[in-house]
Amino acid sequence: MNVNECRFYEAQYPEPEEFVVVKVRQIADMGAYVQLEEYGNIEGMVLLSELSRRRIRSVQKLIRVGKREIVVVLRVDKDKGYIDLSKRRVTPEEAVKCEEKYQKSKAVHRIMRLLSSKANVEMEELYKMFAWPLYKKYPHAIDAFKLALDDPEAIFGEFNLDPTLLDELMSIIRRSLTPQPVKIRADIEVNCYGYQGVDAIKKALKAGEECSTEEIRLIAPPLYVLTTNSLNKAAGTETLEKAISTIEEAIKSEEGGEFVVKMRPKAVNEHEEKELADLLARAERENAEVSGDEYSSDEAP
Known part of the structure; x- marks a missing residue:
């Protein structure tokens, strides 16, 4: 087969x-x-x-x-x-439940297929060894795999797996199921035409960064990019939304302060991250001489 x-x-x-x-x-x-x-x-x-x-x-x-x-x-x-x-x-409700089960089973199947390839053991044999028994013991085999991240012996000890096979299995499970951080990004424009000018902008951005954003970088005056990494997309988005509100409130409290959100917080993919990195690198080259508007996280306000 x-x-x-x-x-x-x-x-x-x-x-x-x-x-x-x-x-x-x-x-x-x-x-x-x-x-x-x-x-x-x-x-x-x-x-x-x-x-x-x-x-x-x-x-x-x-x-x-x-x-x-x-x-x-x-x-x-x-x-x-x-x-x-x-x-x-x-029904729509039954479809949702079926899709959830299918995605879980597909994740288990992917792990089993990788293990089969690495260990040179037929998939069905591996399923018989431990996966099908785990389906009977737990709500779903994927639940057992997740528990194994903390205690492999408690989950797989009863199956007396070859140590080399178990090590390979746990390596695949860790790579497949350990949550990966998501980069969240937002773009804003910050201006201040009043007496405080640059100092007002620095103060507002510093207040935003204290909301636990990872970094605020200048792209080209008056455009700034806010980024944060989070294992939870919703939490990361909420963090940036809070930073945006803080910056907006701070800059608009100053005479001549202006604020515009150019891009609401969103998770960015590798391609978008590379585009941003290229954009920042180009901006740094063009602004080799630091302008009065520039702000970075290691610069005191």
Whole structure:
């Protein structure tokens, strides 16, 4: 068996009334032929009458080849290998729960596939060793894997795994499940045309940085960028929002103070981070002689 076709769960077939994620393989007159990824890509069918509660005018608008769909199992004939499925009987709430389970199982499967490749052991053998038993013992195997981050022996000790295999497994689990910090960024414009001028800007920015932002950098007067790293996207966004409010309040309390948010706090990807780094590097070259407006975190106000 192809390692990528190893089923996620110990059961070879789903049970009636079970919700599963399928990938559409072919659309025919009778309905859609699909593959059940969680069950080793075995084939099932969503009959035309089970695609939608509404009158079907165009099958292509309801279901497309290559797309993943959430369906419910109607009938399973294990002898003939027939699996009848329904899309129209799935409620939005049931779809959300099924998607959550699928994503967890997919994460477990990814870890098992990596371990299979590294250890040169068939995926099914690895599932039999510890993953399928963990599905029975815990709400989900991914919950056991997360607990193993703190105490591997408590989770895997009962399976007497080869030490080398266990070390490789824990290495993969740590890389896969340890939260990674997210960089949050916001862009603002700060001006002050009053008597305090530059000092007012420095004071306002310093107040914002004390809200625990990682850094406030000048791009080109009057544009500044605020950044922070956080394991929690919502918390990081909240931090920058607080910094923005603090800066706005401080600068607008000064005569001639002006403030504009150019970009609200958002998580930035690697490409956006590189663009910002290039922009900052260019700005530093162009402002080799420090202007009166420049501010950095190591400069006293």
